[in-house]
Amino acid sequence: MSAPTDPTAPAPSSGTAAPEQHLAGDVPAPEAGPAAREAPLTRGRYRSGGPGHLLELRVDVDGVRPQHRVSGDFFTTAGETVSYTGSFVVDSPAVDVSGGQVVITGTGAFTFTAAASQVRVSIPLRPAPEPPGEATVRFSTPGGRPGAAYLCPFVSPYFRSVLLEQDSVAGTVPFTSYDTASLPGPAAVPPRELTVVRAYAEAGIELQLSAAADVIAADAAGTDLVWDDAELHNAMVRHFSLHADAPQWRVWMLLASAHVGGYRGIMFDYGDACQRQGAAVFHDAVKGSTPQALRAQLRTYVHELGHAFNLLHSWQKNLADPPRPLGPNHGFGDLSWMNYVQHYRPLSGAGGEAAYWAAFPFQFTDDELVHLRHGHHRDVVMGANPFGRGAAEISPELFDEPVEDRSGLALELRAKDAFEFGEPVVVELKLRTTDLRGRTTHGHLHPATDFTHVAITRPSGRTVLYRPVMRHCVDDTADTAEVRLDADDPAIYRSAYIGHGADGHYFAEPGEYRVRAQYLAADGSRIVSPVLSVRVRHPVARADQEVAELMLGEQAGALLSLLGSDSPALAAGNDALCEVITRYGGHPLAVYARMVRGVNAERGFKDLAADARRLTVRPPDAEESIRQLSAVAEASAGDGGVDNITLNMVMRRLASAQAKQGDLERASGTLDRMVRTFEAKRLRPAVLERIRRQAEAAREDLAAEAGLREREPDGPVSGPVSGPRPTG
Structure with a gap:
């Protein structure tokens, strides 16, 4: 007879349990006085x-x-x-x-x-x-x-036990331990030697280190040791030896050299069974053997693994499902591994990095301990419920305008009047100052950075939170994260593709959508945009329906989010985009397929295969990139094609592809044409000046890279070489 559905209902008492089978070696029990x-x-x-x-x-x-x-x-x-x-x-x-x-x-x-x-x-x-x-x-x-x-x-004695596989790319130095007495800290906190394992042991969580850890040879990468999101996604689904299409207490940590965005860490949050099963830490952003560097490494490792346990940043807990209460100062006052040191703001006194380390006890908050120890199984175990429980319906009131706003900042969303069915929905975010005396804040305006959130109300009336495929931890204490908005430079802009994310396609049916964004400023102010109406048209012709079906495939959406990929896991998506180009090349949506294929061809692609334990690199295909991106630039010079911020990125990628063919003169001409194109669009003077500066910076970068390539036959140069500077 089968067991009753309700496990609390009367049933025969179960017998003595068989001993638990441990997955790896023993780990010391949690510290106690x-x-x-x-x-x-x-x-x-x-x-x-x-x-x-x-x-x-x-x-x-x-x-x-x-x-x-x-x-x-x-x-x-x-x-x-x-x-x-x-x-x-x-x-x-x-x-x-x-x-x-x-x-x-x-x-x-x-x-x-x-x-x-x-x-x-x-x-x-x-x-x-x-x-x-x-x-x-x-x-x-x-x-x-x-x-x-x-x-x-x-x-x-542990509440949960997790197997951790940690691999590192050759040339990086994995973190080992940090003595909390090495630098000044709170007097009431006992000094101790902390590893990542011990930090989680203090929370009651057992991390067992897998014997499968490897050092990955990177000879084939040459000087290209900078990773992008597409390469990291491919590494996750191809390489993680413990990965399975089922929830399991296993997680992968990759120690790589650097991310193209300069981040310290990233949590894999792809919308399939891989979600929350992997994270990466970027060595170049936290490397060093000084106490300060070791302290930063410990915090970054613990922080990124915290996301794998479904812990949100301290200021985001109210967006979880179910919502969790925010700590002091809307979460920015939390003394937690999950806060950013530079954004720490206590209820009284000075905040910032120095104040954080002076008070941080190297532990999770009580609310975070409740989640780690007692969160429901599927909300915590890797590979089960998505980050923050996913696109569950959220309360629209979370995005209501503040009753009083003296922040001196305003947020706007812009988009096309209407999108074709299947067309990638891209919005432009504009953060401007309303106080021409000037305001200083941070420049993390893109929704992949967790300081900007986008709510989408579907035609059904259900409101969901956009969740990016990859979550970037912009835990950067450098001054470069700051922006000054004033009369001379009153606004910053970002372009965000919100049509697809970790939950799939958000605009998968015709109708009227309502979109609203919220930006958390450096001082904690919550800046809410007006509502933007987004209309998705019904398909008119049969070709419109067929192209939309190809563009709305899950893998095609992932490729749009990642700006292309060579991953075998996304082969069907690449086939769909190629079909759009070859069969429907004259269709307006083909420009997006060309953009993805052209951007991916412009870069080399690092492949971390599970069997090889070695990086292989597909070199850039400059000819293919030039063919596809030239068509995108031509289609977008007027009112059609991709949005202006995306076009900016496309034309600089096109110049990069031309430079890789050895034609610096043609590349320089493309950058000049980019400036002329935007001048013809009659953009604001401050925006045009920024584009001119971007063109000159890209020209300098391409010339420097051409010089490095000329010297490579005499021996490899040291250090990573980046591509064109991103727009942000």
Whole structure:
């Protein structure tokens, strides 16, 4: 007879559990003070055994930083398979210690409708350092009718256990440890030697290091050690030896040299089974052996892995599903691994990097500990629910305008009046000052940086949050992150493709959409844009429908988000874009397929294959890039084609491809033509001046790179070489 659907309903008590099978070597137990080590503890993970329902129980009422909760996950067994059933948590239970046992009681909150919602856990006390006795868990109805009972032997002092595979590209130096006494810090925090493993152990999470870690040879990459999002996505789906198309307590950390955007780290958040299963740290942004560098490395590693556990940045928790409360100063006052040091703002006194390190105790906040230890299984385990629980319906009120706004900043969204069905929806974000005396803020205006969020209300009335395919951690303390908006330079602009993200296509049906953005300024001000109406037309001709079907494929959307890729996992998407170009080359939407194919051809593509453990590099295809991008530039010189910011990027990529063919004169002419094209579009003088500066900077970069290529036969040059400077 099959097990009941409700695991709390009356059922035969499960027997003694089989011992837990560990995935790797032992890791030291969480640190505890002398008093905690001497007292009998119940803290940790317990698990029942036997057929039918399994219960993994977490008890957190004593020990280090107890969160005064009991939680658990239910699983069902059928033959040799185990399936997740649901979860529960008891907040602030009653705890009675008497008669040689601990009895914990309370009302559970379940992910399913539970017939027996009252929870009673009893655990016999044993003298330290013996492990706790078996936990007996009994469920009952509010009226006292008995439900299911489980006998759960003690498994581990850790609430959860995760296998970490860490690979590094040759030439990078993986972080080992940091002594918190090396630099001044809060006096009340005991000094200790912290590794990434120990930092998570203090949170009650066991990180076990996989024996599969590798140093990846990078000889074939030459001087091109800068990674982009498409290469990282390909590395994830091709290389991660522990990856599986199922939720699992396994995560991959790649230590690479540098990211094309200059970021310290990135969390893979692709909208398939790979979500939250991998992260990357970029060595060049945090390298060094000084105490300051080691401290930054520790924080970056812990921070990026925190995203894999589905922890949002400190100022974003209210956008989660379900929403979590924000900490002090709308989250910017959190002393947490998940805050940015340069944006730390306590309730009183000075903020910023120095204030953060002077007060940071090297730990997660209590709210984050609750998630790590007691979050429902699918909300925490890698490869299950997406970052922040995904595109669940959010409250439009989160994007309401403030009652009072003295920020001196205004945010605008712009887009075409109407988009064809299947056309990539691109919006322009403009941040301007309303105070011509000037305002200083940060320049992280693109929604991939987590300081700008975009809400989309679909024709059905449902409001969802745009989630980018890759989440960039712009944890940069350099002054280059600051922008000064004043009378001479009153605004900054960014172009964002929001048609596709981690949840797939957001504009996949004709109709009227309402789009609104929110920007968090450097001082914490919340700048909300007016609502932008976006209309997606119905297809008119059969060719319109056929092109739209090709463009709205999931893989084609991913290629638009990544600006192309060689990944075999996206081969069907590349085939679809090629079909748009070859069969429907005269269709207005073909310009986007050409742009993706042309941008991807302009760059070399690093491939990190699982079997080779070595980087291979596909060299740039300058001829193909020039063919495709020239067509894009021609189609976009007037009112059609791609938007102006994208056209700026396309023409500089085109110049780069021409320079790679050895024709610097032609490349320089393309940059001159770019300036003339935008002059003909009658853009604002400040914008035109910025474009002229971009053209000159690109010209200098291409000349320098041409000089490096000429010297390469005599021996490789050291250090990464970047492509054209991005528009941002």
